[in-house]
Amino acid sequence: MADPLLQVVDLFCERDDRVLFDGLCFSVFPGEILQVEGQNGSGKTTLLRILSGLSRHYEGQILWRGEPVARQVDAFRRQLLYFGHQPGVKAILTAEENLRWYAALDPGIDLQQITPALDAVGLKGFEDIPCHMLSAGQNRRVNLARLYLSRAPLWILDEPFTAIDKKGVAAKEALLVEHAARGGTVMLTTHHELDLSRHVRRINLDELSGTKCA
Numbered sequence: 001m002a003d004p005l006l007q008v009v010d011l012f013c014e015r016d017d018r019v020l021f022d023g024l025c026f027s028v029f030p031g032e033i034l035q036v037e038g039q040n041g042s043g044k045t046t047l048l049r050i051l052s053g054l055s056r057h058y059e060g061q062i063l064w065r066g067e068p069v070a071r072q073v074d075a076f077r078r079q080l081l082y083f084g085h086q087p088g089v090k091a092i093l094t095a096e097e098n099l100r101w102y103a104a105l106d107p108g109i110d111l112q113q114i115t116p117a118l119d120a121v122g123l124k125g126f127e128d129i130p131c132h133m134l135s136a137g138q139n140r141r142v143n144l145a146r147l148y149l150s151r152a153p154l155w156i157l158d159e160p161f162t163a164i165d166k167k168g169v170a171a172k173e174a175l176l177v178e179h180a181a182r183g184g185t186v187m188l189t190t191h192h193e194l195d196l197s198r199h200v201r202r203i204n205l206d207e208l209s210g211t212k213c214a
C-alpha cells in the first residue's frame with residue numbers, strides 16, 4: 001500500500017469543557033475517499049477545520065506526507081482544497097468573478113477552464129449575475145465549481161451536497177470518484193446517502209474516539 005498522505009496521531013479536542021475526541025488515530029491514503037461519520041455534534045466539522053489548518057483547538061499530531069503539518073503550513077495549504085459550511089462566495093461578485101478571484105490565489109489554475117467549470121455545475125447563463133441574486137443552491141454550485149478548477153491533491157469537503165439537487169449531487173459524486181481515480185484524496189462529511197458507497201471508506205468519530213494509536 002502507498003504511504004499515507006495524511007496521518008492523524010492521538011488527536012485530542014475539547015470544546016466548552018466537553019471532550020469531542022481523544023486519542024483519535026487514522027490515516028488517509030492517495031486515491032481514497034474517506035467519509036467522516038458521527039452523530040450531530042460529534043465533532044466532524046471541528047475535525048475537518050483542524051485538518052485544514054483553520055482551528056488550533058487540538059493536541060496531538062497531524063502529518064502530511066510523513067512530516068508534521070506545523071512545519072510546512074504554506075506548502076500544505078497549496079495542496080489543499082477546503083470546502084466549508086458557508087457558501088464561500090462573495091455576494092457582490094458574479095459567479096465568474098468569484099472563480100477569477102479564486103484562480104488569482106492559485107497560479108496553477110487555468111483561466112480557460114472557468115467557463116467550462118460553470119457549465120459543468122449547471123450555471124451556464126448565470127455567469128454574469130451577482131451571487132446575491134442567485135439561489136442558495138446556485139451559490140453552492142459556484143463554490144463547487146472550484147472542484148473542477150482545483151489541482152490540489154487533497155479535498156476536504158464539509159457537507160458539500162447541502163442545498164444541491166439530486167442531479168447536481170450525482171455529478172459531484174462522479175467528480176469525487178474521478179479525483180480519487182487520478183490519485184487524489186477526498187475527506188468529506190455528508191448526511192446524504194451516497195451512491196458512491198462502494199468507493200468510500202468510512203470512519204465514525206463516535207467509535208474511533210478514545211482508542212489510542214497502536
Ligand SMILES: Nc1ncnc2c1ncn2[C@@H]1O[C@H](COP(=O)(O)OP(=O)(O)OP(=O)(O)O)[C@@H](O)[C@H]1O
Nearest residue numbers: 015016020038039040041042043044045046047189
Ligand atoms: N467555535 C466553537 N466554540 C465552542 N464550541 C464549538 C465551536 N464550534 C463547535 N463547537 C462545539 O463542538 C461540538 C462539535 O461541533 P461540530 O460542528 O464539529 O459537530 P458536527 O459533528 O460537525 O455536527 P453536525 O453533524 O451537526 O454538523 C458541538 O457541541 C459544538 O457546540
